[in-house]
Amino acid sequence: MRSLKLGLFENAQTNASGTATWRHPDSRRHLFDTLGYWQEVARLCEDAKLDFLFLADAWGWSEINGVRPPIATEETLDLPRLDPFVIASALLASTTDLGLVVTGSVLVEPPYAFARRLATLDQLSGGRLGWNVVTTGTADTAVKAFGMDMVAHDDRYAMAEDFLDLVYKYWEGAWEPDALEKDKAGRFADPAKVHLVEHRGPYFRSHGYGNTARSPQGTPVLFQAxxxxxxxxxGGRHGECMFVGSGSVEQLAGHTRAIRAEAVNAGRKADEVKVMSAFSCVVGATTSDAERRWQRILDAQRPEVTVASYAMFTGLDLSSYAPDTPMTELSTEMSQTQVARFAGKTVGDVLADWHTHGVGARPVVGTAEEIADEICALAEGADLDGFLLSPTVQPASTVEFVESVLPILRERGVFRGEYADGESLRERLTGSGDRALPAGHPAARHRH
Ligand code: FMN
Structure with missing residues (x-):
């Protein structure tokens, strides 16, 4: 079995992924707005030698028929948050090896400023940065805050192509890797290696010089979901690491096949794209102990949060449909995955069980051995390269995983013990031995 990549899912707010477990006695996520919380999480990841800490993000909030329901505030479902870029910036100072993956929206960010911000983080972290490219999960409300009109689902992906093309030009083409000479007896930089960028795309335009020089990785590692x-x-054209939501071996195998097929269609190798599944678990001393612990997590939530939570991801008000309405009758310009994944179910089914998993899937509940078995079975059966650990109660779930499941994975030889010295995030995740994107990637054509 191949060696697994492991990252930790985090979200700079009190809850994550459509669940609201913040009341659980072991949850300290209400301290998300303190630097100490983030330093503790980063230390936990780095001591465990995880590949990266992933910071999810959204700009919008939950609305039902144009109104933000009070429960969204009472249970702090969506707001308030902090800025993941600023958290990553604070954490790169207290870590040395951990990869930092930030979520950035192609819908609302101005690409020229965005290119500089990411290059700065990649530069200061010594090549530890990844970017989760999102078209924005909460697009319907986010656009209002930015004074924009809503952009339809597939048009947002067309925007992503244009945005990527523009930022690649700055990251890969504006400053050649050896442009900076920093020679006090000679010159600081070679003008022949600094290039003017011109971009006139369907959505974005830019004419200028790179505000930052080339950072260690050039383009940060590209994540997409x-x-x-x-x-x-x-994702098949640009993504280096693709996240998939969790599910059965068969569902995950189908996603992995489809993603690798898209990479091949785009002229890339099937294994050039690493596929990582979200993975959630509840560990217990025995299976029944784990089940009791999971029940306590579920009891910590108010089930009424479901309607507001589902609306946050899809804009759909499930309470306005008859419970026996098939989910296949619903459609959205927001996350289409959160409708399509319930084909075969009714609105009533989703209302009954959304609070057990939110946008994720039900956690694997069992002993550390059982959880390690499941991880290995999923990885082998679905051709996965790794997992994005999605804690149910933070940081307690991560501590439990690191202390009880990770040693078993190490014993079985499926997760490495140490970081390699001076390795960039790209080298670590792709095993390519090169901190730059490979020559066949669409970004590479902008190099001089
Ligand atoms: N969307 C966001 O807007 N912000 C995020 O931080 C974010 N993180 C994600 C993490 C994982 C593990 C997964 C599986 C998805 C995430 N998404 C996030 C959603 C995806 O970017 C994408 O919008 C979603 O899967 C729906 O895809 P679709 O619009 O192509 O149907």
Missing amino acids: GASPAGRRV
Whole structure:
């Protein structure tokens, strides 16, 4: 079995992924707005030698028929948050090896400023940065805050293509890797290696010089999680690590096949794209102990949060449909995956069980051995390269995983023990031995 990549899912707010477990006695996520919380999480990841800490993000909030429901505030479902870029910036100072993956929206960010911000983080972290490219999960409300009109689902992916093309030009083409000479007896930089960028795309325009020189990785490692046909096409062309939501071995195997097929369609190798599944678990001394612990987590939530939570991801008000309405009758311009994944179920089914998993899937509940078995079975059966650990109660779930499941994975030889010295995030994740993107990637054509 191949060696697994492991990252930790985090979100700079009190809850994550459509669940609201913040009341659980072991949850300290209400301290998300303190630097100490983030330093503790980063230390936990780095001591465990995890590949990266992933910071999810959204700009929007939950609305039902144009109104933000009070429960969204009472249970702090969506707001308030902190800025993941600023958290990453604080954490790169207290870590040395941990990869930092930030979520950045192609819908609302101005690409020229965005290119500089990411290059700065990649530069200061010594090549430890990844970017989760998102078209924005909460697009319907985010656009209002930015004074924009809503952009339809597939058009947002067309925007992603244009945005990527523009930022690649700055990251890969504006300053050649050896442009800076920093020679006090000679010159600081070679003008022949600094290039003017011109971009006139369907959505974005730019004419200028790179505000930052080339950073260690040039383009940060590209993460993506689009699961619709348009999302997978963009991921197959550009993504280096693709996240998939969790599910059965068969469901995950189908996602992995589809993603690798899109990479091949785009002229890349099937294994050039690493596929990582979200993975959630509840560990117990025995299976029944784990089940009791999971029940306590579920009891910590108010089930009424479901309608607001589902609306946050899809814009759909499930309470306005008859419970026996098949989910296949619903459609959205927001996350289409959160409708498509419930084909075969009714609105009533989703209302009954959304609070057990939110946008994720039900956690694997069992002993550390059982959880390690499941991880290995999923990885082998679904051709996965790794997992994005999605804690149910933070940081307690991560501590439990690191202390009880990780040693078993190490014993079985499926997760490495140490970081390699001076390795960039790209080298670590792709095993390519090169901190730059490979020559066949669409970004590479902008190099001089
Ligand atoms: N969307 C966001 O807007 N912000 C995020 O931080 C974010 N993180 C994700 C993490 C994982 C593990 C997964 C599976 C998805 C995430 N998404 C996030 C959603 C995806 O970017 C994408 O919008 C979603 O899977 C729906 O895809 P589709 O619009 O192609 O159907």
